[in-house]
Every structure is written in C-alpha cells, then in structure tokens.
Amino acid sequence: MDFSESLSSLSPLLCVPLFVGSLCLALNYLVYSRRVAEWRKSKIPFLEPSFLIGHKYFWSVGSNSAVVPIDRIYRENKDKDLVAFFIATMPVVLVRSPALIKQLFVKNFDKTFETGWAASQKDKIAQHMLNLCTDKGVWKSGRNALSPMFTTARVSGEHFAKIRNQIANMWTHAEEARLQGKPINTKQVAMNFIQDGTSNSFFGLGANSYEKKGELLKLVESFAEPGWNRLLSAFAQMHLQGVQGFESLKFITQNHIESMKSMLQKQTAQRGQTGSNENDFIDILINLKEQDQGKKEDSEMDVTNEMIGLGLSLLLGRTESTAILASFTMHLLSLHPEYQERIRQEVDEAMRKHNTTEFTYEVVRDLHFLDQCLHETARLYPNTSALTRVCTEDVTLAGTDLTLKKGERIIVDAYSVHRDPEHFQNPDVFDPDRFSPKNRDKKAIDAFLGFGTGPRKCPGYKVGFLMASTLIGSLVHKYEVRPRSHTKQMDAYDFHPRSFVNVHKDDILVDVMPREILAC
Numbered sequence: 001m002d003f004s005e006s007l008s009s010l011s012p013l014l015c016v017p018l019f020v021g022s023l024c025l026a027l028n029y030l031v032y033s034r035r036v037a038e039w040r041k042s043k044i045p046f047l048e049p050s051f052l053i054g055h056k057y058f059w060s061v062g063s064n065s066a067v068v069p070i071d072r073i074y075r076e077n078k079d080k081d082l083v084a085f086f087i088a089t090m091p092v093v094l095v096r097s098p099a100l101i102k103q104l105f106v107k108n109f110d111k112t113f114e115t116g117w118a119a120s121q122k123d124k125i126a127q128h129m130l131n132l133c134t135d136k137g138v139w140k141s142g143r144n145a146l147s148p149m150f151t152t153a154r155v156s157g158e159h160f161a162k163i164r165n166q167i168a169n170m171w172t173h174a175e176e177a178r179l180q181g182k183p184i185n186t187k188q189v190a191m192n193f194i195q196d197g198t199s200n201s202f203f204g205l206g207a208n209s210y211e212k213k214g215e216l217l218k219l220v221e222s223f224a225e226p227g228w229n230r231l232l233s234a235f236a237q238m239h240l241q242g243v244q245g246f247e248s249l250k251f252i253t254q255n256h257i258e259s260m261k262s263m264l265q266k267q268t269a270q271r272g273q274t275g276s277n278e279n280d281f282i283d284i285l286i287n288l289k290e291q292d293q294g295k296k297e298d299s300e301m302d303v304t305n306e307m308i309g310l311g312l313s314l315l316l317g318r319t320e321s322t323a324i325l326a327s328f329t330m331h332l333l334s335l336h337p338e339y340q341e342r343i344r345q346e347v348d349e350a351m352r353k354h355n356t357t358e359f360t361y362e363v364v365r366d367l368h369f370l371d372q373c374l375h376e377t378a379r380l381y382p383n384t385s386a387l388t389r390v391c392t393e394d395v396t397l398a399g400t401d402l403t404l405k406k407g408e409r410i411i412v413d414a415y416s417v418h419r420d421p422e423h424f425q426n427p428d429v430f431d432p433d434r435f436s437p438k439n440r441d442k443k444a445i446d447a448f449l450g451f452g453t454g455p456r457k458c459p460g461y462k463v464g465f466l467m468a469s470t471l472i473g474s475l476v477h478k479y480e481v482r483p484r485s486h487t488k489q490m491d492a493y494d495f496h497p498r499s500f501v502n503v504h505k506d507d508i509l510v511d512v513m514p515r516e517i518l519a520c
C-alpha cells in the first residue's frame with residue numbers, strides 16, 4: 001500500500017485533525033523561518049527554534065510559571081544585552097540590560113509607546129484602559145484625568161479613614177482564627193483589606209468582605225483567578241490583540257464590563273439624587289462626562305465607554321498587585337522576626353511623634369523601614385515578568401548596529417534582572433536595608449523595575465504602598481507573625497503556573513500571636 005492509499009484508508013475522523021494539525025505546523029514553520037530571517041538581517045541575536053514547535057524551554061508552561069523558562073534564557077545568555085526567541089508562536093525580544101531597557105522604554109518612548117497588551121482598535125471600552133490603549137492622545141488624557149487618584153495626599157483625611165476602618169475587621173478576623181487554633185491566609189486577608197479600602201475610599205461603596213463578598217471583589221477575583229482560560233486569554237491578548245467570539249477567552253470579558261457599568265450606574269444615579277460631592281473617583285468620572293457633554297457619540301448615555309474603561313483601568317490588576325505584594329511581604333516577615341520588631345519600633349515611634357495611638361495617615365506615611373520592606377519584596381517578587389512594549393516604528397539602538405523593526409515585541413523580565421548579582425549583591429537574600437537612603441545606589445535604582453519604567457510606569461504604586469503599609473503595620477503592631485505553610489523563602493518555582501502575574505501557587509498561611517500575650 002503506498003502513502004496515498006494509506007491516507008485514503010484512514011477514517012475521516014482521523015483525517016480531519018491530521019490535516020488541520022499539519023496545516024498549523026506548516027504555518028508555524030513559515031512564521032518561524034520568516035521571523036528568524038528578519039532577526040538575522042537586523043543582527044538581533046536569537047535562539048534557533050526547534051523544528052515546528054518553538055522552544056523546548058516553554059513546554060513546561062502550565063506546570064511551571066512562564067518565569068521559569070524566561071529566567072533560564074536570561075541566565076544562559078549573560079553575554080548578550082538582548083536575545084530573541086518564540087513563546088509558542090509569539091516572537092519576542094528579551095531585553096536584559098538596564099541601560100538598553102531605559103533606552104527603549106524612556107528615550108524611545110514615542111517609538112515604543114504601545115504595551116504588549118494593547119487592545120484591538122475596535123474595542124471601544126478597552127481602548128480607554130490605560131495599559132491597553134493604543135492612541136497616545138486618549139492615553140494621555142486618561143492618565144491626566146486619573147492623576148488626582150494617584151496622589152497619596154488625596155487619600156489622607158476622610159478617604160484614609162475609610163482605608164483605616166479595615167484594620168478593625170482584619171484584627172477581628174485574625175483574633176477569631178487564633179482562638180480557633182487556625183492560621184490566617186495572607187492573600188485572602190490582603191485582598192479583603194485592599195479591596196474594601198479601594199471600594200470604600202475610591203468608589204464610595206460600603207464594602208465589608210468579611211460579612212459579604214463585595215461586587216468589586218468578585219469582579220477583581222474573576223479577572224485575576226489563575227487558570228488555563230486566563231492564561232490563554234492573556235496569551236491571545238498579547239499575540240492577537242484579543243480573541244473575537246470566544247467570550248471566556250477574552251481578556252476583558254462582557255461580564256467585567258457589565259459589572260463595572262452597573263456599579264457606576266448605581267453610584268452616579270445616587271450622587272445625582274443626593275447632590276453629594278465625595279471628591280472621589282466617582283466624582284472625577286462624573287466631572288469628566290460633564291466636560292464631554294455633546295462632544296462624543298456616547299456622551300448622552302448615563303455611563304460612557306470612557307467611564308467604564310477608566311473604572312476597569314483603576315481596578316483590574318491593581319487591587320490584586322497590591323494584595324499579592326502584601327501577601328509576599330507577610331511571608332518574608334514571618335521568616336524574619338527581627339524585621340517585624342523593627343517595624344514595631346518604627347510604628348511606636350511614629351505614634352509618639354504624632355501624639356496618637358491610632359494608625360493615622362501621618363503615622364503610616366512615616367513608616368520608612370516598612371516602605372523599604374515593601375520595595376525589597378517587590379524586588380524579590382515583582383508583580384509581572386512581562387513588562388512589554390511593541391515598536392510602533394523601527395528603532396536603531398544607540399551605540400550598536402542593531403535595529404528593532406516596527407511590530408517587534410519587547411519583553412523585560414523584572415524577576416531575572418532583580419536576581420542578577422551584577423545589579424544586586426546577594427540577590428536572593430531578603431535585605432530591606434538595601435533600599436535605605438544610605439545604601440540605595442544608582443546602579444540598583446536603574447535595575448529596579450518593580451513598577452515598570454518610563455512614562456507608562458505604574459502611576460498608582462504609592463497609593464498601593466500606603467494601603468499595604470496600613471495593613472502590615474497594623475498587623476505586626478498587634479501580633480507576632482509566624483510561618484505555618486511556608487518555612488522557606490519562595491522563588492519562581494513557587495509561582496502559580498497558570499497565572500499571568502507572579503503570584504504564589506499555594507496559600508501562604510501564617511499564625512498570629514498577640515504581643516500582649518507574648519509579653520506575659
């Protein structure tokens with residue numbers, strides 16, 4: 001029997017997948033060989049893809065976090081400032097050197113404006129989300145509109161009181177767990193604290209997630225919940241600018257949009273009825289819409305695309321980033337009682353200085369060592385390992401003969417840069433003092449990428465730090481935190497394999513012991 005006879009004897013059930021599979025592999029091959037030829041022409045160093053199926057490094061994604069293979073490529077290419085390869089079918093250029101990262105993200109901002117997460121231009125709501133927006137004018141006006149939300153001073157006074165109110169809920173929860181001999185779950189405690197603080201102080205809601213899970217917490221969790229569908233939706237968002245048709249694979253789903261829209265409708269209608277002005281995020285959105293009256297096609301609607309996009313921009317990924325940071329910090333502090341003690345002394349001192357026994361805005365703002373602990377945690381466990389940009393024009397790199405072509409996708413792996421001994425001495429050691437004003441040097445400042453870099457750097461981390469400091473300062477002030485589930489410091493192998501952010505795969509459980517009992 002010759003080859004064609006063997007083929008025709010196969011059942012149609014086998015023939016169809018065989019045909020489709022072969023077609024995909026042939027297309028892949030064409031994609032690989034074309035891009036490799038371009039890299040060769042532009043003198044970009046690259047890793048030769050294995051025949052038809054990309055790089056073996058990424059075969060383990062799904063059982064390990066994508067950081068594991070990217071970190072391996074980073075370490076194995078020490079002699080190069082950048083190196084290109086494929087993540088499955090997606091071509092990327094990993095930029096290793098901080099000087100080059102600066103050149104691309106800061107100096108060439110106009111040519112690398114788009115993030116790798118850019119939304120399709122047809123997506124009218126996602127185009128108003130800051131990190132997905134592809135129009136510089138829209139991005140600039142959105143960032144300006146939101147800027148009052150990012151100043152810590154705005155979160156002082158009444159707004160800070162709404163964040164501080166979460167302390168009592170958290171202490172009650174910790175005490176109940178302790179009395180039952182149970183540990184506390186650091187990520188859950190942090191999510192409740194940060195999300196309720198954000199819901200109440202930014203959106204004017206009255207959330208208490210210990211009593212009833214709030215609407216916004218459900219929205220945030222459904223966005224960030226690790227799983228194959230979220231991993232694939234993140235890949236599709238980067239590679240194809242979103243998936244049309246498959247709702248569950250969309251990065252921003254109709255469900256996210258509807259939840260945000262209905263919350264905004266309720267809150268804006270209430271403000272309209274009461275006429276109250278809270279000077280919060282809802283009022284900023286209402287003012288924005290009033291300024292637009294009649295200028296945009298949807299400006300007559302009760303809630304515009306811009307309001308929904310900016311609302312999602314402020315929420316999705318943000319509470320989660322701050323909560324994960326707080327959770328990792330509790331893990332590290334549980335392993336380092338000496339640093340907990342320094343935070344306690346710092347809190348006592350700040351309270352004395354401001355003549356109070358409360359966690360006021362002024363007290364939290366003075367917790368400088370705790371701030372160093374948060375920076376050091378963001379170094380060891382940066383929120384994302386895919387800081388990305390896409391070249392919107394050809395970029396020739398100064399001092400080299402290398403050119404990144406229009407459409408080239410740049411990625412920077414903050415995890416690898418942060419653990420490179422060239423930039424940080426003893427990089428795997430948790431040492432908050434490396435961020436003290438005395439020790440902070442220019443080399444380390446340039447290599448620290450915990451909040452990104454350039455004009456698209458995270459605008460909200462200071463507000464995030466304020467909330468995380470309030471949570472951790474108050475927890476450590478009242479309790480000694482001891483490790484239960486994780487007695488060794490985590491690394492990339494402990495990250496969730498199916499998450500698009502760096503989050504621990506298992507719950508971090510810690511025990512709490514009240515200081516007054518320990519003092520007896």
Ligand code: HEM
Nearest residue numbers: 130131318321322383451452453456457458460461464465
């Ligand atoms: C404290 C924990 C946080 C961490 C570690 C963090 C980290 C990051 C990172 C790495 C980026 C990408 C920057 C880049 O591409 O160069 C980013 C972007 C962003 N972050 Fe944060 N973030 C945090 C908290 C927040 C908070 C609390 C908010 C809002 C109040 C916020 C709002 C944003 C926005 C709007 C962007 C997109 C900026 C743009 O594309 O122009 N972040 N963040």
